[in-house]
Amino acid sequence: MENNFIISAVMTIFSKDRVLFDYQSILIYGKDLTDVLPPPHALCVVFPQDKNELVSLVHFANEHRLSLVPSGGRTGYSGGAVAKQNDIIVSFEKMNHIVDFNAADKTLHCEAGVTLKAIQDYAKQLDLFYPVDFASAAECQIGGNIATNAGGLHVIRYGSTRQWVMGLTVITGRGDILGCNKGLVKNATGYDFRHLFIGSEGTLGFIxxxxxxxxxLPKKTKVILFSVSNNQAITILLSVLQQAVSLIAFEFFCHTAMQCVMQAEQIAFPFQKNTDFYGLFEYESDDTVDLIIEKILQDQLNKNNISEILMSHHEKEANHLWRYRKGISRSLKKYFPYKFDLAVLPSTIFSFMRAAADLLRNKYAALETVWFGHVGDGNLHVNVLKPETVSEKDFAVRCAEISETIYAVIQHFNGSICAEHGVGLLKKPYLHYSKSDSEIQYMRGIKNIFDPNHVMNPGKLI
Amino acid sequence: MENNFIISAVMTIFSKDRVLFDYQSILIYGKDLTDVLPPPHALCVVFPQDKNELVSLVHFANEHRLSLVPSGGRTGYSGGAVAKQNDIIVSFEKMNHIVDFNAADKTLHCEAGVTLKAIQDYAKQLDLFYPVDFASAAECQIGGNIATNAGGLHVIRYGSTRQWVMGLTVITGRGDILGCNKGLVKNATGYDFRHLFIGSEGTLGFIxxxxxxxxxLPKKTKVILFSVSNNQAITILLSVLQQAVSLIAFEFFCHTAMQCVMQAEQIAFPFQKNTDFYGLFEYESDDTVDLIIEKILQDQLNKNNISEILMSHHEKEANHLWRYRKGISRSLKKYFPYKFDLAVLPSTIFSFMRAAADLLRNKYAALETVWFGHVGDGNLHVNVLKPETVSEKDFAVRCAEISETIYAVIQHFNGSICAEHGVGLLKKPYLHYSKSDSEIQYMRGIKNIFDPNHVMNPGKLI
Structure with missing residues (x-):
C-alpha cells in the first residue's frame, strides 16, 4: 500500500512511461557487474529527462525518507549501483545528450548519461581527443565515470577522469542545484565542490x-606487446622508457591472465615461449621516437630482460595486441573472480606484489590468482578465482578473510584499497585500511552536510 | 591579563624564542601585500617546528576560542593572511625543510614553509621541473600556494598548483592530523580531502x-615580446599558435602597464612605436617549431595583426623580455592599486574586457586602469590606480562601488571574482557574485565540520 502510494507519487513527477516497477527491470537497472552480492531489490526504476524532475524526486525522497540509487552504465565492480529493498533506482539513460561544444575553449557540455564511447567519438569527429579510456567505454556513462573518478588505460599520460572535468552541475541530497566551476580554467573562490563530487559515488547528490x-589527438601510435623473464624487468623497462619518451599506456599481466584471455577471445599465444609475465605499452610514434624505442628494446633483449617482442605496424594490429590486455577482465567472468583493485606508490608496486603474492601462496595455495594492472600508476588488479569445487558461499567467506590479509599489507604500504573501481558496498567494510578513523568521521560529516537525511545512495562508500 | 595568560600558555607549547609579541613582528608577520586594509593586530607570532606543536596549539585555541592565522610568505593580495585583534599568527618560516625526494616516483615531500623558489631550485638540481611559477617565487611558500591554489604564468601549459599536489598532511580545526592521498597516483576511496584543502585559504586547518x-625540464625555450594594434589580434595569435605548437605562457598587458614597468625597472621602451596592447609568449624551441613560429609571426605581421616583434636568442634575453611582464605588479605598488583578479572562459576574455572597460570609462572616466593577464587562462588582472588627489579613504569607497559594477559583469559572464589570488578578507563581501547562496551555505557547512569553533583563519573567505 505504502509502496503503491510511492509509485503513484513518483508517476506524478515522471511521465508514466518513464517509471518501471517490474522485477526484470529492477534486475537490469539495479546492479552492476559485481557477481558476489545478493540480487537487487527496489521499488521502481525512474528515467528522468531533466534536472527539475530530479530536484522534485530528491525533495519527495527527503519528505518520505526514501533512498535513491543512481544507475549509470552499471559497469562497476564494487556494488556502488546495487539497489536494495525500497530504493528508487534512477537511471540516467534518457539524459544522454551532448548539450554543446565550445570550439574556442575545446570544452564539451553534456548530460550525465552520455556514454564514454559517445564522448570519445564526438571528440574524434572534431579531430580532438577525450583521453580517458577503458574496456567498458561503450556501456559506461560519464556521470558514473565522474562519480568514481574512473582511471583506466591512459592514466600514465593523461591522468584520471578528475583531470578532464572543468565543471559539474549537481543536485545535492537536499535538492539544491549547484553549478560547480562552470568550465573556468582559473577559479580561486574557495572550496571546489567539483572535486568533492568527483569520486563521491552518488552519496552526496546526483551529477x-x-x-x-x-x-x-595523439599522433600515430604504436603498440608493443612483450614478454619478460621476471617482474623486475618490467619496472626496468618502464623506467628506461619513461626517461626517453612519452608513454600513453604501460600495462602488465601474468601468464594465467594470458591463458584466460586466449581461451575467451579465441586468440593464439603470440610468443614462442611462455614466461611468467607479459607487458604492453603504447607510445606516440615518429621516426625519431621509433629509433629510440628500437634501441631500448634491443638493449633490453641483449640484457635478457625482455624475452620476446611484437610491434604493431598499423591500427588493426595495434587493436589486436591490445586484445591480450583489454580482454582479461571479461575473460575471468566465468570464474566468479573476487577482484582486488589496489594502488601503491608506482615505485613500490612490485615490492607490494611480492609481499602480497607470498602471503597468498602461504595461506591460500589452492586458490588461483590472476595479476594484471597499470604498472606506471601503481595500480594492481588481483583476481582470486573461485575453484569449481568450492561453493559460492564458502568462497565469499574465504575472500573476506583474504581481504583482511591483503588490505593489511596495503595499509603497511600506505596504499589504496580502491585504485579506480570505487568503494561501493563491497569495499566499504575495509575502508579503514586506507582512511584513518578520523578521516572517515570527516567523510560522514560531509555526507551529512550535503545529504542530511541520507537519501542519496545510502549504505555505499561510508 | 587574559592576554598574558595566553602568551604564557603559548610559550609552554613553543620554546620561548619562537614566540614574538612585539608590535614590529606583528606588523611584519600579520599582513600580506594588500595595502587597502587597516594595519594588523594580534596577540603574538609563533614559529612551530613540527606538526605536534601545531596540534597542541589548535587544541589550545579550541579550548580558549582563540583564532589562528596562518602566515606563509605573505605575498597575497586579498588579505587572507591579515591578522586582527586577539589572533595568534602562525608563521611557517621554520617549517622550511624538504623531507625527501622519491626518484622513482619523481615526488618531493616537503614542509609547508619551503619557498616556491627553493622547490624550483631543488628540482632543477635534479634535472627536473616544478612548473608553477610567479614573480613572488622567492618569498611565497608552498603552503600558501596550495592554500590559494596559486596559478601564475605557466597555467596554460602546466595547470595550477592543484595539478602538482599528490598528497597533503593537514591539521584540521579540530586538531586532527589527516594524511590526504599520500602521493598515490590512483586512489578512489571516496571524498578527496586533498582537493578540499587546496584553495581553502587556511579556513579548514593548517597544511x-x-x-x-x-x-x-622543458627543452630550451624562446620568448617573444610583441605589440598589436588591437586586442582582437591577441586572441587571433593565441588561437593560431595553440593549434600549431605547445605554449608555456601567453600573456598580455596594456600601454599604461608598459609605462609603469619601464619607469619602475628603468628599462627602455622596446619597440619603435606605441600601441594599445603588448603580449608575450614562451614556447619550447627546436628547429621545426622555430620555423612554424616564424611563419605564423610573419603571416600575422603581413596581416597587420602584429605590429612589432622581439625574440630572445638566449636565456639572458628571455629574462629581459619577461621583465616587461613580470615587473608590472611591482611597478604599480606606488599607485595604491585596487586589484581585480578576474576569470571568465578563455574564449570570452576580450568580450568581457570590452564590457568592463566600457563601464569603467563611462562611470569612472577619471580613474586610470591598468590591464594585464593570462589570456589563455581567461584570467584578467585589472588594477585601478589611486589618483594622487583622492584620499585613500575616498578611493576605498569608490573602489567598493566599482567592485559591485565589475562583479555584476563577472556574474553575467559566469566568471570568477578571484582567479588566482584567493578571496581572503578583501573579496569576501563579493563572493556571492561567483557562488550561489546555497553554495555559500554548503561552504559554511563544510567549515563547521572541519573547524566547528571557527579557530582557523576566521572571517576570511566565508
Whole structure:
C-alpha cells in the first residue's frame, strides 16, 4: 500500500512511461557487474529527462525518507549501483545528450548519461581527443565515470577522469542545484565542490551535467606487446622508457591472465615461449621516437630482460595486441573472480606484489590468482578465482578473510584499497585500511552536510 | 591579563624564542601585500617546528576560542593572511625543510614553509621541473600556494598548483592530523580531502606538509615580446599558435602597464612605436617549431595583426623580455592599486574586457586602469590606480562601488571574482557574485565540520 502510494507519487513527477516497477527491470537497472552480492531489490526504476524532475524526486525522497540509487552504465565492480529493498533506482539513460561544444575553449557540455564511447567519438569527429579510456567505454556513462573518478588505460599520460572535468552541475541530497566551476580554467573562490563530487559515488547528490575538456589527438601510435623473464624487468623497462619518451599506456599481466584471455577471445599465444609475465605499452610514434624505442628494446633483449617482442605496424594490429590486455577482465567472468583493485606508490608496486603474492601462496595455495594492472600508476588488479569445487558461499567467506590479509599489507604500504573501481558496498567494510578513523568521521560529516537525511545512495562508500 | 595568560600558555607549547609579541613582528608577520586594509593586530607570532606543536596549539585555541592565522610568505593580495585583534599568527618560516625526494616516483615531500623558489631550485638540481611559477617565487611558500591554489604564468601549459599536489598532511580545526592521498597516483576511496584543502585559504586547518610531483625540464625555450594594434589580434595569435605548437605562457598587458614597468625597472621602451596592447609568449624551441613560429609571426605581421616583434636568442634575453611582464605588479605598488583578479572562459576574455572597460570609462572616466593577464587562462588582472588627489579613504569607497559594477559583469559572464589570488578578507563581501547562496551555505557547512569553533583563519573567505 505504502509502496503503491510511492509509485503513484513518483508517476506524478515522471511521465508514466518513464517509471518501471517490474522485477526484470529492477534486475537490469539495479546492479552492476559485481557477481558476489545478493540480487537487487527496489521499488521502481525512474528515467528522468531533466534536472527539475530530479530536484522534485530528491525533495519527495527527503519528505518520505526514501533512498535513491543512481544507475549509470552499471559497469562497476564494487556494488556502488546495487539497489536494495525500497530504493528508487534512477537511471540516467534518457539524459544522454551532448548539450554543446565550445570550439574556442575545446570544452564539451553534456548530460550525465552520455556514454564514454559517445564522448570519445564526438571528440574524434572534431579531430580532438577525450583521453580517458577503458574496456567498458561503450556501456559506461560519464556521470558514473565522474562519480568514481574512473582511471583506466591512459592514466600514465593523461591522468584520471578528475583531470578532464572543468565543471559539474549537481543536485545535492537536499535538492539544491549547484553549478560547480562552470568550465573556468582559473577559479580561486574557495572550496571546489567539483572535486568533492568527483569520486563521491552518488552519496552526496546526483551529477546531472559535466563540462569536459578535450585535447589534441595523439599522433600515430604504436603498440608493443612483450614478454619478460621476471617482474623486475618490467619496472626496468618502464623506467628506461619513461626517461626517453612519452608513454600513453604501460600495462602488465601474468601468464594465467594470458591463458584466460586466449581461451575467451579465441586468440593464439603470440610468443614462442611462455614466461611468467607479459607487458604492453603504447607510445606516440615518429621516426625519431621509433629509433629510440628500437634501441631500448634491443638493449633490453641483449640484457635478457625482455624475452620476446611484437610491434604493431598499423591500427588493426595495434587493436589486436591490445586484445591480450583489454580482454582479461571479461575473460575471468566465468570464474566468479573476487577482484582486488589496489594502488601503491608506482615505485613500490612490485615490492607490494611480492609481499602480497607470498602471503597468498602461504595461506591460500589452492586458490588461483590472476595479476594484471597499470604498472606506471601503481595500480594492481588481483583476481582470486573461485575453484569449481568450492561453493559460492564458502568462497565469499574465504575472500573476506583474504581481504583482511591483503588490505593489511596495503595499509603497511600506505596504499589504496580502491585504485579506480570505487568503494561501493563491497569495499566499504575495509575502508579503514586506507582512511584513518578520523578521516572517515570527516567523510560522514560531509555526507551529512550535503545529504542530511541520507537519501542519496545510502549504505555505499561510508 | 587574559592576554598574558595566553602568551604564557603559548610559550609552554613553543620554546620561548619562537614566540614574538612585539608590535614590529606583528606588523611584519600579520599582513600580506594588500595595502587597502587597516594595519594588523594580534596577540603574538609563533614559529612551530613540527606538526605536534601545531596540534597542541589548535587544541589550545579550541579550548580558549582563540583564532589562528596562518602566515606563509605573505605575498597575497586579498588579505587572507591579515591578522586582527586577539589572533595568534602562525608563521611557517621554520617549517622550511624538504623531507625527501622519491626518484622513482619523481615526488618531493616537503614542509609547508619551503619557498616556491627553493622547490624550483631543488628540482632543477635534479634535472627536473616544478612548473608553477610567479614573480613572488622567492618569498611565497608552498603552503600558501596550495592554500590559494596559486596559478601564475605557466597555467596554460602546466595547470595550477592543484595539478602538482599528490598528497597533503593537514591539521584540521579540530586538531586532527589527516594524511590526504599520500602521493598515490590512483586512489578512489571516496571524498578527496586533498582537493578540499587546496584553495581553502587556511579556513579548514593548517597544511603542514605536501607531496609534489616534479616533471621533465622543458627543452630550451624562446620568448617573444610583441605589440598589436588591437586586442582582437591577441586572441587571433593565441588561437593560431595553440593549434600549431605547445605554449608555456601567453600573456598580455596594456600601454599604461608598459609605462609603469619601464619607469619602475628603468628599462627602455622596446619597440619603435606605441600601441594599445603588448603580449608575450614562451614556447619550447627546436628547429621545426622555430620555423612554424616564424611563419605564423610573419603571416600575422603581413596581416597587420602584429605590429612589432622581439625574440630572445638566449636565456639572458628571455629574462629581459619577461621583465616587461613580470615587473608590472611591482611597478604599480606606488599607485595604491585596487586589484581585480578576474576569470571568465578563455574564449570570452576580450568580450568581457570590452564590457568592463566600457563601464569603467563611462562611470569612472577619471580613474586610470591598468590591464594585464593570462589570456589563455581567461584570467584578467585589472588594477585601478589611486589618483594622487583622492584620499585613500575616498578611493576605498569608490573602489567598493566599482567592485559591485565589475562583479555584476563577472556574474553575467559566469566568471570568477578571484582567479588566482584567493578571496581572503578583501573579496569576501563579493563572493556571492561567483557562488550561489546555497553554495555559500554548503561552504559554511563544510567549515563547521572541519573547524566547528571557527579557530582557523576566521572571517576570511566565508
Amino acid at each position: 546531472t551535467h559535466a563540462i569536459l575538456k578535450l585535447t589534441a | 603542514t606538509h605536501a607531496i609534489l610531483k616534479l616533471t621533465a
